[in-house]
């Protein structure tokens with residue numbers, strides 16, 4: 254019997270012009286290029302210009318994704334934008350993007366699950382498409398973490414970067430098997446007892462200020478590998494697939510050591526893992542769609558490939574998705 258699948262029609266990304274190499278941090282902090290590379294795999298990241306907002310980054314990525322899908326804004330009926338660094342407290346950054354791309358109908362909203370935001374947005378888009386509530390959905394992750402890091406804290410400020418990545422998904426009939434193109438399964442999780450491991454020390458109803466990012470890196474690291482591997486296995490199981498079917502893991506790009514340990518735990522070779530963390534740093538909700546778009550440009554991922562996406566971040570919130578490109 255036929256089923257409705259959310260199939261990828263186009264992908265795009267945007268990185269701000271300013272590239273910040275690891276060495277730049279040594280001017281103001283007791284750190285080194287060697288430490289940052291060895292502990293994280295990061296070599297450089299991009300920072301938005303002073304006048305660039307999250308919606309500006311999102312716009313650039315969205316335009317490329319629409320072009321690659323052969324569409325314009327008015328072909329979309331929904332935008333789901335994942336961000337922890339919105340332009341304003343309200344309205345949503347998604348509605349700013351909606352107007353910017355000339356989309357005059359439908360609806361747009363933000364999702365906040367920090368670094369897992371793109372997986373959450375993808376799962377919601379898939380549910381809207383599969384239930385018939387939407388036909389053509391843009392899922393986008395866009396962040397300006399350079400605005401919320403504490404540049405006096407060497408344990409966090411060297412890790413993050415700015416950027417945006419976008420996908421266009423459209424309803425298409427599938428067979429219901431793991432051979433279909435599109436989103437085959439998603440697995441979402443969160444556990445609020447870990448709020449204090451990774452958070453921003455400000456907010457509208459608490460301090461009436463934006464605040465700065467705080468993290469217990471070692472603790473987050475410990476949770477990351479086991480939670481990502483188990484969520485990845487769950488997503489494959491739900492899709493009726495196994496690790497040996499995976500062509501590419503496209504992980505959240507936070508730390509190369511987390512990426513490689515998770516791949517090992519899942520029994521997938523690093524030859525089948527998309528890695529962009531060296532050039533982007535951790536771009537939170539933007540990291541997976543950025544990696545997808547870059548990997549497509551590199552010729553790594555191709556139509557029909559089975560991808561396993563996985564991410565974890567503040568909340569803790571984590572999840573995975575099995576997607577046939």
Ligand code: UT7
Pocket residue numbers: 283284285288289292293368407408409411469470471472473474477507508511535537565566567
């Ligand atoms: O996207 C959301 C998910 N977030 C993550 O996945 C992040 C997870 N955590 C991590 O990636 C790692 O824990 C970090 C990269 C944040 C830190 O690496 P680590 O190997 O866990 O280092 P550590 O925190 O145990 O620190 C080791 C040492 C400390 O010095 P002492 O106490 O041993 O003297 C730190 O003060 O490294 C020091 N250190 C630095 N040294 C030079 C911390 N940051 C730096 C730095 N440069 N930038």
